Amino acid sequence: MIVDYTTLERESLIATLAELERDLFGRGSWTTTMIRQELEAPARTYLIDIDSDSDRQPTAQAGILPIRGYAGYWYDGDDAEIMTIGVASAYQRQGIATRLLGKLIDRAREQGAQRILLEVRVDNEPALALYRHQGFTTLGRRKHYYQPDNVDAYTMALDLTPHIAGFALPGDGVEP
Template identity: 45%
Template sequence: MTQRPPAPALRLLLPADVAEVVRLERELFGPSAWSAAMVREELDGPGRWYVGLDAEGPGAPGPVGARPSPALAAYAGLWFDGEVGQVMTIGVAPAQQGRGLGRLLLDALLDRARELGARAVLLEVRVDNAPAIGLYERAGFRTIGRRRRYYQPEDVDALTMELALQAEPEQPPVPWRGVVEGSSTPGPGE
């Protein structure tokens, strides 16, 4: 009987991880990659939650003993504003792609958003990133808009996608303007 390898363990990203996140950002996102200052701001920002998976075994960049800290295989971040969660980023090292790490990270972000009481989660994704769009659609996200030239400097559009986590509370019907319940409208000459 074959045993499955243990699921990768998520960990919170720390300031010591900035260089690794920037390395992966550049590898994955090229000219639109976040700078070290941007990554630090995100890790320290209010309402932010960033997690990562350390690379081990095949596909890890370089021998483990040669790295001062484990290389990141993947990372992701969520911002919660008190009402709605926003997937800020999900990145999986090319050598680690196709192993379900993106879904693992997305599920962790969605679980965190639910814990925080988010009614929905939003995200932007490049229109040319079919694998990510497919991942989000399989998770239940739907496209609600398009942001022209969102990704700079490449001028690439973004799809805005949303996943409802809680049903919107039913609102009572708004009474017609000028009519107050239980009152009568004065007739002519009154």
């Protein structure tokens, strides 16, 4: 079940995301402070995939939430920039990241974003396959972007506005 992060108890959410970050991203993970600052920053959209079959309640007041995955972006009025996507190891390769990304794309369109941007490790083949499958294209490469591992990143984009190309036909309302 995918929910908006604002529907969850904030401290439990932060604690759970910090644990997932450490498991998924190791030395490059966001700290509890970084997660708190990110969630409190303006113009953020975060979606959380909750294990609805879990005995734990998604609105638990304390402790760890049954989160399978999370994803979010920052919207500046033109572009939405994906900040992170993560899926707990036990739930990977089950389509959770695809569903989260699809819902983020829908939300960005609803907000009026022109395109979605992101950075991704050049060695993260599953993420690259996901983004390419969703229509993202590579714009460039950022050297040594991911620290402390010193790994390069690809910058990628997905255009959300239609690009009209071709010729106008007589009677279609477009003046030659």
